[in-house]
Amino acid sequence: MNNRNTIQRQLVLEMVRAMQCHPDADQVYTEIVKAHPHISKATVYRNLNLLAEQGAMRKVQVSEGADRFDFRTEEHYHMRCRRCGRLFDAPDGAADVALTAETGGFFVENVLVELIGLCPDCKDKK
Amino acid sequence: MNNRNTIQRQLVLEMVRAMQCHPDADQVYTEIVKAHPHISKATVYRNLNLLAEQGAMRKVQVSEGADRFDFRTEEHYHMRCRRCGRLFDAPDGAADVALTAETGGFFVENVLVELIGLCPDCKDKK
DNA sequence: GTGGCTGCAAAATGTTTGCACGGAT
């Protein structure tokens, strides 16, 4: 049974749900450590991956830097600011991908879309 | 002037063009080293990044593992096999992305699309 | 001759793993 209800696992899940900013493993660890100085970074990594596998959260592998974690479990796309590095949810319908059958025999299971550009804050700071 | 024509730089460019398989930095290094045992991996990294910046090749940052380099310089999408890890060019028109203006103030400069699934070889080896 | 480029090694970054102990069931 891969599902023991440890305090550490609860903390990781709750923290990702509380930080609604697509944090990476290190940011989650840094926040948890403030209240629980004993927790190990390896435990945070292990639980983030486990929880993502079980569907309690989503692992977002972006094209640059560390993997992020997202409390939203429904399929949705992301927008990454190339200046500040922050990740944002793309509003529903912001991007639409159409596939044809012409993949040369490649069987597509998943489509990853990442919109790269400038967030409102960085756009203004020209 | 950031453009001295060193032997190492030529070797890196030629090797990426010769290996038509989207190699990562380590694969490029391993191939070059066979004929030029003196070359440094740092030099390979530096030249790959420089050449990609100058537009002589393309850096492909995939969602898993090391960055790949592509001798094709035109914009095109890629398909990554989740079993063997190999990267393939998506045929023109295999995927089509439509953007709307509803990005909540985010300025989109670039759209990254990665088709993840099984390549013909791995699909058959069920 | 000058200053960009190289080789080397070390550091930086992000993540996983081996192992002994402790705690949830």
Added chain:
DNA sequence: ATCCGTGCAAACATTTTGCAGCCAC
């Protein structure tokens, strides 16, 4: 009492960087 999960440190994977000497210009 089991044996999964934890903490710690070390290993691992990928990439960057500091520095002294070299070589294309």
